[in-house]
Amino acid sequence: MEKLQNITLRHLYFNEEKYIGIQFYPHKVVQALIKELPEPKWSKEHNMVCIKNTPQNLTAIFNKFKGVAWVNCSYFFKNRPVNTHGDGSGDVSWVEKRRTAKDYRPCPHEYLQKLALKKYSSSTIRSYVMYFERFINHYKHLEINSLNELHIRAFLEQMVKNKSSNSALNMAVNAIKFYFEIVQDMPNRFYEIERPNKEQKLPKVLSKEEVKAIIANTNNIKHRCIVELLYSAGLRRSELINLKISDINSDRMMVRVEGGKGNKDRFTLLSATVLANLRRYFVQCKPKTYLFEGVGEAQYSAASVKAIVSKAAKKAKILKLVSPHMLRHSFATHLLESGADLRQIQILLGHNSLKTTEIYTHVASHTFNNIKNPLD
Incomplete structure (x- = not known):
């Protein structure tokens, strides 16, 4: 019995229409069957046969090659999301409110709509919009859907020339892929776009003394609670500002983190010291819904949290640039140095x-404590 042949389906787009690309090794039977498909065309640009992307044509492919060839759809149907940053409110209103130059090409409405529906965090939305708009304004004279791998590669090469970091290049790829694969529903269309290697940077960590100094130099009880919670619960900034009063469980001494990164819920530690300060803060500030609220009971802003940490660090005369995320890194490192199990820390961090x-x-310092320095 003859071995089954192989064909692979790809997403293609040209002449303002979606097509099904069909890749295969030369084989007489396969070639004959492809000629029987509805209006097959050869694409020189993509070096493959293609037919219009319709449900009927997709069914025709499966029927035609049943028992003759295995149809590889791994590049055609959705298998996983481009990214998993659904840990925010999905607020895109700021994009439509901003002022732009007359000749500026803004993000398509459907792009913003998808970001909002997926409830991406505000920082991810800003990054995606920024990089996708850079890309489409780089090719102002071309229709967006006509852009292909060559255009993307040229754009990324320009970013490299401008000395963009690897993380910026990866974010640009994610933003572009989000449009074509999620908004336009063409998963894995850009299968030949090379990604730069992810930079392996070590987390920046504060000492316990530095953390205590930052807490001691906060302006008021509210700011103190914010810094203490970031550190003692190992929270991300977005998780802190999304905390509600009901998320503080004093009976079990736990903090509930709802809809963290990747839209996952988890529990983390509640410090007895923090609980005492939170009770003082609650009496003074009387928050209504969110644990930390801004003007008019609005959710506290991420920028305000960053400013609180930065100002307290400067007052504590810490020379390095301190961010809220450094407190989370310090929480994990100090737990590890105190003998906590790595698996436990994984759960607490989410x-x-x-x-x-x-x-x-x-x-972690204990990793090096038992190693004798050769100079000594």
Whole structure:
């Protein structure tokens, strides 16, 4: 019995229409069957046969090659999201309110709509919009859907010339892929776009004394509670501002984090010291819904949290630039140095993989304590 042949389906777009690309090794039977498909065309640009992307044509492919060839759809149907940053409110209103130059090409409305529906965090939305608009304004004279791998590669090469970081290049790829693969529903269309290697940077960590100095130099009880919670619960900034009063469980001494990164819920530690300060803060400030609220009971802003940490660090005369996320890194590192299990730390931080948590073993001081320096 003859071995089954192989054909692979790809997403193509040209002449303002979606097409199904069909890749295959030369074979007489396969070639004959392809000629029987509805209006097959050869694309020189993509070096493959293509037919119009319709449900009927897709069904025709499966019927035609049943028992003759295995149809590889791994590049055609959705298998995973481009990214998993659904940990925010999905607020895109600021994009439509801003002022832009007359000849500026803004993000398509459907792009913003998808970001909002997926409830991406505000920082991810800003990054996606910024990089996608840079891309489409780089090719102002071309229709967006006509842009292909060559255009993307040229754009990324320009970013490299401008000395963009690897993380910026990866974010640009994500933003572009989001449009074509999620908004336009063409998963894995850009299968030949090379990504730069992810930079393996070690987390920046504060000492326990530095953390205490930052807390001691906060302006008021509200700011103190914010810094203490970021550190003692290992919270991301977005998680802190999304905390509600009901998320503080004093009976079990736990903090509930709802809709964290990747839209995951988890519990983390509640410090007895923080609980005492939170009770003082609650009497003074009387928050209504969110644990920390701005003007008119609005949710506290991420920028305000950053400013609180930065100002307190400067007052504490800490020379390095301190961010809210450094407090989370310090929480994990100090737990590890105190003998906490890596798996426990993974759960508290909400990491998907233990490999992500293992990075803290590279900065924890106890890793090096038992190693004798050759100079000594």
